[in-house]
Amino acid sequence: MKDVAARAGVSLGTVSNVLNRPERVSDRTRRRVETAIETLGFVRNESARQLRGGGSRTLAYVVLDTSNPFFTDVARGIQETADAQGLVVYLCNSGDDPHRQAAYLDLLEQQRVEGVLITPADAADPGIAALARRGMPVVVVDRGAGPDRCSVTVDDVLGGDLAATHLLDIGHERVAFIGGPRTLGQVADRIAGAERALTRAGRGTLTVLETSRLDVAEGRRAGERLAGLPAARRPTAAFCANDLLALGLLQQMVRLGMRVPEDMAIVGYDDIEFAEAAAVPLTSVSQPRHLLGRTAADLLIAEARAPEGHVHQQVVFDPELVVRTSTRPHQ
């Protein structure tokens, strides 16, 4: 900036004014400074600016897994909101590694970002609480949080209920739930929701096939187990804890020559892009991912702008059932 000032024949302060309050500078001077900036290729040093007082105008989303379409959609929602407010979002991929998560949180705090959105690898990580205690606005995304933090989640019990209710409605009585481990809050909630639906209807049975992970391979394995059962006892429908399982199950059914949905109706969860693209388009429970992200960003920005008097909110959204061919043969 010193060079720019020298070349334009003005003082440092004037260059700063051109950059930050151009209306206070006469047109002639402003133009001189601007051409000096142009010819010298001057680029503001954000560190210095930030040091002097300006905020960083930066948010960060520490995300569990960038390769999961669910989270990238959430991220898009966050970015949209941030964009509209003139803020930038850094995406940090923790890869479900608590150690990496902690490293990122450290870094972001040192970087003085305005706030952190996080889908925690380890929700109990004391680092998150400590961060918040030191005054950093934090919003937890897609995981519950206590009353001393904002969070944005989707009602998984309702999601399970919707799925099971749909299957009951179209005449299924023997339903399998595929997913696990049950220690995952989301899995437990979805099971609870399905059971709630059965209880309310007063009919139907739910057989839980617990899996060790929520991926395609486990879906295939579950398909094998289902196919191995005698037809009379075999569930006629499967509710999968996510779409990856559902896709794996569908694949195995096709491989074994069983028809979907005639021999086995399938409901997935998350409504990822590939649910619709499957050979038999998948019925799935859809979460408002985009809205999740937008709301989380809104909450964060609100807290960052008015730290005093901010009231933490725990927002819960309702999921929706999207019915497709995998539960409805005649479209």
Next chain:
Amino acid sequence: MKDVAARAGVSLGTVSNVLNRPERVSDRTRRRVETAIETLGFVRNESARQLRGGGSRTLAYVVLDTSNPFFTDVARGIQETADAQGLVVYLCNSGDDPHRQAAYLDLLEQQRVEGVLITPADAADPGIAALARRGMPVVVVDRGAGPDRCSVTVDDVLGGDLAATHLLDIGHERVAFIGGPRTLGQVADRIAGAERALTRAGRGTLTVLETSRLDVAEGRRAGERLAGLPAARRPTAAFCANDLLALGLLQQMVRLGMRVPEDMAIVGYDDIEFAEAAAVPLTSVSQPRHLLGRTAADLLIAEARAPEGHVHQQVVFDPELVVRTSTRPHQ
């Protein structure tokens, strides 16, 4: 830091030494300072540190589309390398919007990141060249670049050749190419590669069904067009410019009651996770995404560490064909 120094009864310089060169500080003092840091919850101000001289130890990957699994895999490769070097990676999603891309580049330069990896929305964007001219290390990922920049790409002509050769090998003579628009370099190269293979073999015909985009819906549409042809003239195999098209095509085939691969063999491109998860697992041309990212990051770090005497490299990797059920009925 001043507070820490006061509380520990030492000078500012000593606190800095504890942070940066602990071996120069006596154990007693070091411990005193450390507990002061602890109790005060002191967190270094990265802006100040950076201002004074340290680099930012940060890279950025400006990516075309975070929701495309291809790019997230590349990003993982980048992150791995960066991690190993103690650098952090910010992911910036341009969403294929040249305007957003430019905004991010601006910001990153102001932030003084050590280098930028970019899969450009608009490769011709003068902003990229300008950035490089001002001394910022830049590596172009998955797009070609001139000799005045490092780039890392995959040989698309070879990929097209591999796919077509495979189809010829298993006895197909009438092959459809599905993809577009042809103005995309990658599409043109893959077509050229397929034609090269046919020419070399001296047999087979390639019918190009041009699409307006590379997505599932276009794949379905292409499937309809193919199915509408009289069986005698209809291609017996389709080579799709990416896996989304291939999945759409597969879906349409299933819907119309045509068998894959018996009535229509399908080869995709990219080998995304869902290629294997499809009802009929897809044969696909696989690109070394991970390696792409790692190599790009290596090049960038090398340039950042030794800007003088750096020689720009254009690295080209070979793709590989992964054969699955969609071209090979009897596994």
Next chain:
DNA sequence: CCTCGGTTATGAAACGTTTCAAGATGTGAG
């Protein structure tokens, strides 16, 4: 001709670190 008000431009302080030359303290040899 002087004063006043308004518009522009200036200069210095401040932000929170790191670095480095120089000072203080302690140790062992002579």
Next chain:
DNA sequence: CTCACATCTTGAAACGTTTCATAACCGAGG
């Protein structure tokens, strides 16, 4: 007891901005 030397600590300068009180300038009104 002194000196040389090593170890530890200190203080001040520097990094590149922004901000704000103040100065310079200019034209108009008295």
